[in-house]
Amino acid sequence: MAPLQKRSLLALFLEVIWALAIIVVFISQGGAAKFNTDASFRLIMDGLWVGGLILYWWLFSSIERRLDQFDERDKIILEKSLKVQWMAVILSLVAWVMGLSEHFHTEGQIPVIFLSLIFFSTLIVSTLAQSVGILFGYWRMNRNA
Amino acid sequence: MPKIQNRIRRLRFNRDEMTQQELAEKAGCTRQTIIAVEQGKYVPSLELSFKIARAFNVPLEEVFQYE
Numbered sequence: 325m326a327p328l329q330k331r332s333l334l335a336l337f338l339e340v341i342w343a344l345a346i347i348v349v350f351i352s353q354g355g356a357a358k359f360n361t362d363a364s365f366r367l368i369m370d371g372l373w374v375g376g377l378i379l380y381w382w383l384f385s386s387i388e389r390r391l392d393q394f395d396e397r398d399k400i401i402l403e404k405s406l407k408v409q410w411m412a413v414i415l416s417l418v419a420w421v422m423g424l425s426e427h428f429h430t431e432g433q434i435p436v437i438f439l440s441l442i443f444f445s446t447l448i449v450s451t452l453a454q455s456v457g458i459l460f461g462y463w464r465m466n467r468n469a
Numbered sequence: 470m471p472k473i474q475n476r477i478r479r480l481r482f483n484r485d486e487m488t489q490q491e492l493a494e495k496a497g498c499t500r501q502t503i504i505a506v507e508q509g510k511y512v513p514s515l516e517l518s519f520k521i522a523r524a525f526n527v528p529l530e531e532v533f534q535y536e
Contacts, residue, residue: 325501326499326501326502327499391497392494392499394499395497395498395499395502395517396498396513396514396517397498397499397501397502397511397513398499398502465505466505466510
């Protein structure tokens, strides 16, 4: 396994834990209603988002700087993973738009909390999709003998 | 269909069984990339191809052949 491949597997594992932790904390602390009114709850959630993003950034940026562990082949795979990431983000936004439009159609307006939820869920999808895209890239390259 | 073949395995053997790690260090890439190139799963850039040829101290066409 290439170093970037190992790192992506680790990142995927940590990102799944991160996403589950966010969902569990969000639901167990009171969900959307409390998020709207409780500033300390929002702070906890913000800490989780930002902490996860810093970890994600460190996981990939630290390996990109190591020339003995990251070369042109890894760079190609990393760049190609952006297609998977982009597609996942678009699909996530389409799902949000369709779901919210249908659910709040009669009200004619969408609660402001969904702005945060859309943004942060898109970030989660984006980070997960990049790791999946990298792993898919290695699998595809190894298959093309 | 034309394909780029390589003689890296043979050249390593001729150099006292040079390891893939040694070649990777000389060429400035990872061992996994050398494995992928050797197995024909990845076609390296022109720059890396020259570095691999230089690691063996042979011309480029002695390492890679276009068939």
